[in-house]
Amino acid sequence: MVIVMSPGATPSDVEAIVEVIGTAGGEAFVSRGVSRTIIGLVGDVARFEALDLRAMAGVADVMRVSTPYKLVSRENHPERSTVRVGGVPIGPGTVTLIAGPCAVETPEQTLQAAEMAKAAGATLLRGGAYKPRTSPYAFQGLGEAGLRILADVREETGLPVVTEVVDAHDVELVASYADMLQVGTRNAQNFALLQAVGASGRPVMLKRGMNATIEEWLMAAEYIAQRGNLDVVLCERGIRTFETATRNTLDVSAVPVAQRLSHLPVIVDPSHSGGRRDLVLPLTRAAVAVGADGVIIDVHPHPEQALCDGPQALVDGDLAELADVMRRFPALLGKTAAGELLTSA
Amino acid sequence: MVIVMSPGATPSDVEAIVEVIGTAGGEAFVSRGVSRTIIGLVGDVARFEALDLRAMAGVADVMRVSTPYKLVSRENHPERSTVRVGGVPIGPGTVTLIAGPCAVETPEQTLQAAEMAKAAGATLLRGGAYKPRTSPYAFQGLGEAGLRILADVREETGLPVVTEVVDAHDVELVASYADMLQVGTRNAQNFALLQAVGASGRPVMLKRGMNATIEEWLMAAEYIAQRGNLDVVLCERGIRTFETATRNTLDVSAVPVAQRLSHLPVIVDPSHSGGRRDLVLPLTRAAVAVGADGVIIDVHPHPEQALCDGPQALVDGDLAELADVMRRFPALLGKTAAGELLTSA
């Protein structure tokens, strides 16, 4: 950490800080400038933070110079990780396609969507049984009945299941059906839920909060990791900005930035970012090209009847083009589409 | 609702919509312009929304023209509401000061902070026993031990207690100690929690999500109201913007806007908005002047030792000025400071 003193700080203000840091088992290096003095701190940052140095006399600013996350940081784990979901890899060597309906509505709709997904090259099935909705009057999902449908469709198609959990106390139930637990953007700082999925024994897909900085997103992942679960996949899904032409603003830069800061895989959700069907394929191409380790996409056999987010679901006619992107783009980045890997195995 | 057709829409596209709306029990009024046709819909909006009209051929845009919230709306409840917390009113006629430590740390610190609060004119005591923290390595609160301290301090000072709950499954426990439950900014779309506090029988203070539009904030309140609890107080606490000089950007305009849209009381948190002690008093004055029905403020006997948010807590020296603001500003708005009300009663 670095402490910047204000121009009017006195020598005894500086001494007081040196003493406090010494008492906390650290060392303070003082650099006196013409208009300002700065103090470099060496030692246990957590202990320094507890001191609330900012409140001490003469202090203008306190700057952290190391990252606040440890377990998910690439500093201590330079090699990028691969997370396996029911045998399917998500990581640096592959581009994994996760697809399926936004919400599970009926067995038929889910099975049809799963078959569409598979035809496009998907190796994991997404589908929501618990839906966090802005309005209490909107469809909230089928709950456990939806989980049973997903398990049946997995049986039929062989696709492992990724599904969202919205309450810490449902984690055990959802984990008994799902291969991967998803934490949604509205729960990105629901710490009770993060800790519960951390203890669940299942891989977790952690969506970025729509207002979360990359650092806060990695801190949320740290909550999961701290409970012993390092099988976390980060998912960029768009952030909230002033632009209203798209539902959210897909932050593609976040993919290489997060991959540089953390060893965890990073995927992209082009469906929820744009919120418009016509943007899904362009944003999928951008996601793969920027280096994402996978994409998660809404498909629906009859989007005009969907109970949730119909306007952004891909339909049958789009799937050939999606399959084409998944076939041709990963190779340009030196990656394999996860589907090919399984086929060739 | 209004449907805007795209310039290339055909007469049969328009007919299809008229038919669909008719089937859904509504009426469609078609206005044909030179370059565009627009269709006004009259009937049950919820049924129309389920139709996903945006996905129909020829549709360019679908615009909602009524508010999506009902119970908290002022349209059906023109008079502004007063919520009572342990006898203390929060509402249009008063300016209520809620103050106390950000986090409950010890019985002594909590009692001292409560006495500071009372001296400044506070009629409700705030204090956190469960703290949502961005870092898993930060102090997370004392839990039930903290609740017991709050109850003891209430006993001693007579101040009813406002405290945060962060998990749906703690609501019953927290409600057994607290007079008012607080839902924090990170849980503003934790719908399980909103429903649980809605069923708790306790008044609720709902902080605005740091990325929530005013409409989303009111929808979150609607979740609580829908469970039968209309004792909800809205609390503006700053939104996330590009500006980094302050922790958040206090959106003072949100106070009159929310008061016009909803009958619920609206208060302001000047401590968390700015994140800096030197901004607390100016922002408190602005909050009262803009018409807020109360303010909630951090005070701490020894902020340099605080385990949470010390740098924004008011200290002893600031309290006379706070008391002065609470004494002189409400009258300018034709309001009474809630404290005077109790004293004179």
Added chain:
Amino acid sequence: MVIVMSPGATPSDVEAIVEVIGTAGGEAFVSRGVSRTIIGLVGDVARFEALDLRAMAGVADVMRVSTPYKLVSRENHPERSTVRVGGVPIGPGTVTLIAGPCAVETPEQTLQAAEMAKAAGATLLRGGAYKPRTSPYAFQGLGEAGLRILADVREETGLPVVTEVVDAHDVELVASYADMLQVGTRNAQNFALLQAVGASGRPVMLKRGMNATIEEWLMAAEYIAQRGNLDVVLCERGIRTFETATRNTLDVSAVPVAQRLSHLPVIVDPSHSGGRRDLVLPLTRAAVAVGADGVIIDVHPHPEQALCDGPQALVDGDLAELADVMRRFPALLGKTAAGELLTSA
């Protein structure tokens, strides 16, 4: 400045920096931590910035610890300044009301608006002859004819004139009619214009860019000051955020923050912030209460016929309330309304 080295930086990386700084006439203080080394720099920051230290081997981050503006900074000019416009003070001791029509349309409309302004306590007249408009098809102002109207109305009412200039090459012309030049939010980084008003010999009102940080706003003021003109008044007018219920988000915190960083007066524009008539009075109260040195407000005798921003102009019926705010609020802050000052003089 402080340089933070990356964890993998070598001793020779550190030496290279120490040498470069020495060559640039500075001194470098090295603090070696367990995982990181930090280097404090003392000397001429401008010379250090030209070195592009961030591009040197082993450098993780370079942090500036002093402010980049000098002439407008309060560090070197601790006392807050008062700017005088045709004899009317704007500064720490007063709250100045500037009012008038958004755009000058006709002599009658301008005179009527000026009389409304005066009745409400205004001591300066605002009015635009050059209007920057998002659409090339919108009314762009009367140009010099508008300036002549303003000069006539000044003659008749005694109110000095504040008016916008949008092109560096109009500055001389506008300055020949106006008492104060206004630089609008869209030109907050039009550096040619900033330099031209800096050389104009007239006081300048500098609106904050709708996307400008407070630091960038002060840097824009520094451009004006650098040309020898320290008669600059800063005007907060709302920033762009995700919230769409108001046209912009009034950042009231920016007032005390800017007043602490700079000695220049800071005023608020409640009309353009909210973009809605019903918010003008609440936001005016908030602005005065937070400590603004003045407010600038749109008034129009017939807003339904206004060629520009009619929906946010105050009308006759609102003026008594505005006058009341100007009469009662400044005293609470220990300030005088500028109008009273002139009357009593």
Added chain:
Amino acid sequence: MVIVMSPGATPSDVEAIVEVIGTAGGEAFVSRGVSRTIIGLVGDVARFEALDLRAMAGVADVMRVSTPYKLVSRENHPERSTVRVGGVPIGPGTVTLIAGPCAVETPEQTLQAAEMAKAAGATLLRGGAYKPRTSPYAFQGLGEAGLRILADVREETGLPVVTEVVDAHDVELVASYADMLQVGTRNAQNFALLQAVGASGRPVMLKRGMNATIEEWLMAAEYIAQRGNLDVVLCERGIRTFETATRNTLDVSAVPVAQRLSHLPVIVDPSHSGGRRDLVLPLTRAAVAVGADGVIIDVHPHPEQALCDGPQALVDGDLAELADVMRRFPALLGKTAAGELLTSA
């Protein structure tokens, strides 16, 4: 346009509007709902806007349903345009690489950078002689001397020149040297400058304002088009958001959205978006993959000595990879790299 009446609007409020619209030569279609009445307007939108309907009694909202730009809209010009700069095409069939130094510093540096650019496949040379800088103390460019250097380097390399103009009154001078004029992000609403480049007879590259919505960006292009210049290329260069890990947030979705709304070509600036060298290549890949018609990139022979934006310039070692992207990615989108086109011609 659509007018939404407030719930309390009276029948005579509605009649007043119908009459006003009729007087303005339009037609009003009234749809009476249970809680609200909506009125569809058919006729000349510009005349309706001048009426300021929002200020009329009983009006809750006025919604525009057609686009406010005409000449740049794809509605009236469905085929996408190609702009030619000194013979080099920018448009739907190609991916054009524009590269060169951020600022022209010396003849040698500019020539070396141009040769680096050419080796990577660039067919247009960028370079700034007039630099808009946040600080008045930063390097502001060489002015006309820089333009002469650019002209000499064009002579030597055959690359047409793209360069920024920052003041309306420099347009003629800059146009006498340059093949394409660039309007930067800080001038995206400098309407005098937009009109001047519109009258210049040169193609224009219009950067998106860092806080501009896509609609405002297209309105800025309309200003240029309205002066008779349809040779406008739109350039997405990142928007300002709350994320601080990157200098700006590259909004890749803006590329397909703008291409759908306007017939103008859309390119991307990956250098200024991220502000970090390590992001330039990933963002270039994303830009080409999302469908951009070109990219504009900073290169510098010695970035550690650059007078402007050194930290984001590509260096020699990166160029082979850039060339590789330009060779392999466009074909995936059915496009040709503009360089190949010229070579094969």
